[in-house]
Amino acid sequence: MSLVKTIHRHFIIYKPYGYLSQFSSNASKQQSKKFLGALHDFPEGIMAIGRLDEKSEGLLLLTTDGKMSDFINSQKVEKEYYAQVNGAITDEAIEQLSKGVEIGFDGKKYMTKPCAVFKLDNIPELPTRSKKIRDDRHGPTTWVSITLNEGKFRQVRKMTSAVGFSTLRLVRVRVGNIHLANMQVGEVIAVDGF
Template structure:
């Protein structure tokens, strides 16, 4: 079974309760959205990121989907502070040194704000004097906070990060906070 979940902002990618250590209930978890037993996330998505998370009950499939050696392209919609030029994006396209590793070359382009975009709760911080732009970034890696680090390195911090696709799977037709069983 494969489940495509459009993960909202502030949701932890695990089913068990998240205790931040202060005795209070932490962020919502996958169990607050998906009541299908014995499925597990194939990969992760940071709490402050949104979009596609694939879950499955098939351990081999889970490994294949999350294995970095498989080089499955992930497509992100990224709202950044500022308006990068083609020259600004060039280091991402060539591959950028992030100190602890060099990110492989990415496919990057400016896009209009996605039409199917939902409101985020809470909204991003915006500054009146600084415009924002949307990028589509495709990478075959998925290291910790990689896309955020890449945009920050070129001087355009990420304000909102949405994973749109993993390989052939997308969030098309799946409302934020909803899921679809496809197999």
């Protein structure tokens, strides 16, 4: 009896704004939506590791290896986000975010775990988003870095809103030691492993 080792495929992608973190859908209400399958001819059995909601963008890992997906989705792997928030965020709000804030999840209250949060000194060099964001003529905005070890549904957006600064743009820039670096929107890179 010979054991055949399964060769898994792995990809990193810069998920564009306006795309769902899935490859297709048969649901009639989603027929007008954009899916990752339109960006590349992915192999059968591919899955997104974690998700980014339709209005979020940035680094998304894809794999055919369910065990790898489970590990990266575990609380052992950090995920870093850059969030552009509405207003000039205060030191108090940053401290609240870092200690944990109460958000709603699945109809219940949830206290987020402590995390690393800091204000970015400069606007990050990111590709222009396909849908324009209001500019500073309508009031200041601030960019912050938020690094989590958890990933509840729309967690970063709910967290910034909980401290009074709604998120205008959200970009995942790092998962573990994999960085978005200089990828372009919609770019797909096949990699040997994570």
